[in-house]
Amino acid sequence: MIKKSVLNKNTESMVQYAIYREKRVELEEFITKEIHIWGNYQNIPDCIKKLIDKEFMALGRYGKRINVYTIEERLQTGDL
Secondary structure: OOOHHHHHHHHHHHHHHHHHHHHHHHHHHHHHHHHHHHOOHHHOOHHHHHHHHHHHHHHHHHHHHHOHHHHHHHHHHOOO
16 A cells, blocks of 8 residues: 555656646647747857746746656656
């Protein structure tokens, strides 16, 4: 039987990971849209590039805080 605290921890990890993945997909879709509009990444105006960089940094900090690499590893091995 799984202890309640382990179950809650796994549930919390999956919720945090789902948020991370959703934000990552949103950012990737935004970048793809901007590349489509401007032709390539280099042509995107600097103000938009700064926004993209800021969002990547925030996403990276969140991923590090929730330890996204460990979560993904645990998902691949079936431990989560």
